[in-house]
Amino acid sequence: MVNPSLPGRLARVGMSGELPERADLPVIFDELDYQLACQVYLWALPLVSYAQWEQQHREVFGATDFDLVHYVSYADRLGLITANATTPYILNFIDLDATGPLVVEVPAGHTAGGFSDFWQREFGILGEMGPDGGRGGRHLILPPGHDTPKLDGDYYIHQATGTNVMFGFRTLDPDPERSRALVDQVRVRPLTGEAPPTRLISPQGRPWSGDQPRGLDYWIRLHDIYQREIVDERDRFYLAMLKQLGIEKGTPFEPDERLSAILRDGAAAGELMAQANSFAKRFPGAMYWPDRRWDLVLQLDHSNQRASGYDQLLERAAWFYEAVSFSSAMKSQTPGVGQAYLGAYTDADGEWLDGGESYTLRVPANPPAKLFWSVTVYDAWTRCLIDNEQQRGDRGSRDPELVMNEDGSVDVYFGPTPPDSGTTNWIQTIPGKHWFSYARFYGPLEPYFDRSWKLGDITRAARASSS
Missing domain, CATH: 1.10.3360.10 (VPA0735-like domain)
Structure with a gap:
């Protein structure tokens, strides 16, 4: 007889007393697999x-272990999951089996970056939050199990936790010329042997996909x-x-x-x-303010992805489905240092954000960010920057055209067509596609941490009101 209490395909399994019919064992094994x-x-x-x-770096951009890919334009970043649309990215993937111990030389300056394995666990930090404190220097990456060799001078030493690693580097200087000057000084080379030149490769608008x-x-x-x-x-x-x-x-x-x-x-x-798991988080404390629809998107506690008594499997899956990379700077609890990320996946009424509808977001006066803040729109299917005709997915404090209200607040508009107020604070969405948004705070300040400053909800235009 068939057991109707069993779920899915197992409901088709016939029973011979308390055991399944032998002829139906393949159905059970299919369900198991x-x-x-x-x-x-x-x-x-x-x-x-x-x-x-990594595959896209190798096959689309032609990058080697010793090159850097420089993502600057909006088109460059369209394949990057939840990319920041405000600051450039400089990074590459390295196979330590091929390179052996590797040296990364970085200049002094307003920078952030680090090294992670392919489980996206950070094992080394550089820049302002790293041991060089933004002063620059030589960082040595040792392959797993590799002893520290005799060195000719000072190095910051990092023991890799995987054979394949990602080196990511970001300039935080708002001046494009100073930012590019910093990038041009980065070098990637083997510890011993001939050092190939470090090429700075541009995606040059080539289509690619990192999801x-x-x-x-x-x-x-x-x-x-x-x-x-x-x-x-x-x-x-x-x-x-x-x-x-x-x-x-x-x-x-x-x-x-x-x-x-x-x-x-x-x-x-x-x-x-x-x-x-990502867009409707069930983790305790995921909702940043109890009366708002903004989630604390990064639920991982540590770079080793471990909590007390268990490893953070679902927290890890939530973050790395909708984003890439993890660094301690993203979890900074020090005012004015690092970054903070909040995500909105629904409107104020708890409905998915619809690319065919119009919405408003009120950003109250004095956003708690020492460096800058931004609001960015992502395609829910790819989790990448929205590929709209406008070719822009964010608005924020580094936008010289941003219009502020008399009280210092800012209204950001989302929708397929611009609001009556014009296009200045508008981000174009695409009918037929759902989207979500990140609010970023670079150098988050105390009103963010004590939650005394509150971001408004994304409100459908027909029901828009001040928050």
Whole structure:
């Protein structure tokens, strides 16, 4: 007999007394493998995200281990998940198996940056929050298990926690000429041997995508990076799941028709879970103000992604589905230092933000940011900057055209067409596409931390009112 109390495809399983019919065992195993795929999808999000981005650097931009890709224009950043549209990005991906110990030389200046493994765990900081304190210097990255060699001079030493690493660097100086002068001084070279020139590569408007691939491509990317990365002890149960899904070290990925179908379904269902986990966060304290619709988007507590008594699997999946990279600067609790990020995924009434509707956001006077603040719009499907005709996705304090109200507040408008007030404070959205927004505070100040300053909700125009 069939057991109607069982969910999904298992409801089709016939029972022979207390055991399943042997003829229906394949249905049970299909469900088991499908559930493994869903969980592996969530677990692998940060790894696949960086692997995808690395692949784009290599194949689209032609970047080597010793180059830097410089994202400056809006078009440059359209493939970057939840990119900041205000400041440039300078970064690259490095295979320490190929390079050996690596030196990154950075100049003195108003900068931020660091190094992370492909699980997006930060293992080294540079710039104003790093050991150089913005004074610049030579940073040495040692591969996992590599002892510190004899050095000729002073280095800041960083022990990598993975074979593949990302080096990211950002200039915070608002002056474009000074900013570019800092970028031009960065050097990436091996510790020993001939140093190839560090090329600064521009995307030059070439289309690219850094969001995790869908369908079977997700698993192809995961299999590829798994062959080139060390294994953490904490992940061994997930590696058992990978084995069941046809992904093993030193073995080609050749899923048959049955497994391919399950993997496609698992990736699709896993992404639905990731969307809910990111855009409707269930974590305690996720809502930054109890009477507002703004979430504290970064729920990870530490760069090692560990909390007291458990590893932050779902917190990690939430952040790395909708964003890339983690640094201690993003979790700064020191007024005037680092960054703070809030996310809005719904309007004031709790409805998804609709690209065909018009909305208003009131930013009260005196936003608590020492350096600058911004509000940015992202496409909910790609989590990248909205690719609108306007070719602009943000408004903020560094916008010389920003119009302020008499009381010092700012009204930001979102919608497919500009408001009656004109285009100055308007961000264009796309009908038929949902979107979400980040509010960023660079150098967050005490009114942000004590929550005495409150950002308004994003309110549908027909019901707009002051917040």
